[in-house]
Amino acid sequence: MARMRPNDDYPKASIAYLFTITDRKPQAFALLERLVQTDPEVGMHWFNLGFLQEEKGMFEEACASFSKAVELRPDIDRAWYGLGLVLIRLQRFDEAIKALKQNTKLQPMSPYGWYQLARVHMDRQEPDEARKIIRHLKGFEPKVAAQLERETGISVSLAN
Known part of the structure; x- marks a missing residue:
């Protein structure tokens, strides 16, 4: 599919997802980093990258990615939740409360x-x-x- 639609991010995002669920996370990570560079206005790309960054313990980077995700798509409840979690890890509790309240508002x-x-x-x-x-x-x-x-x-x- 990616060869048939080389300028479409959907196949690349799907491949990144498949890499993630098949425990090929370094490949998923690299692909998501490329996706946020080539199409930085897609909130789900930022959310997915933030998810992997959080998992790798890259909390500052995950915070930035989740923040970008909710800036672009304030309806992504999981991005608000992820943002809350990394803010907790960073001991930024006031901000974590705001993010988690938004998550609970959406879900x-x-x-x-x-x-x-x-x-x-x-x-x-x-x-x-x-x-x-x-x-x-x-x-x-x-x-x-x-x-x-x-x-x-x-x-x-x-x-x-």
Whole structure:
């Protein structure tokens, strides 16, 4: 397909994805780096590159890639989540909270962003904020809420 459509990024992005899922990540990484250079206005290219950068421990670079992804495509909830995670790793908690809140706004029923948001609030010594999140999670993800209760020592009932 890439030979038939040499100027189309879709086949290259598909190949990068196949490299990623078949554990050929160096090839995926190189291809994604080329894609963001040749077509820097595609948010998904930046997201995919950020994902691999995060996995390699390249947190500053991943932060820049995820930031570019959400600048271009603010609807990519996973890019907001990835941005939140790398900001946590970089101990930039204020920014992480903003990114994770945007993730939870886009994916309100996914527990992952909520979980990380509660953890950041605990790291910032804000147990009341974590408590609110645990209470919220109890309404649709009681197992995740219970895990947070165990990890934080905060016990929450739906009544209080």
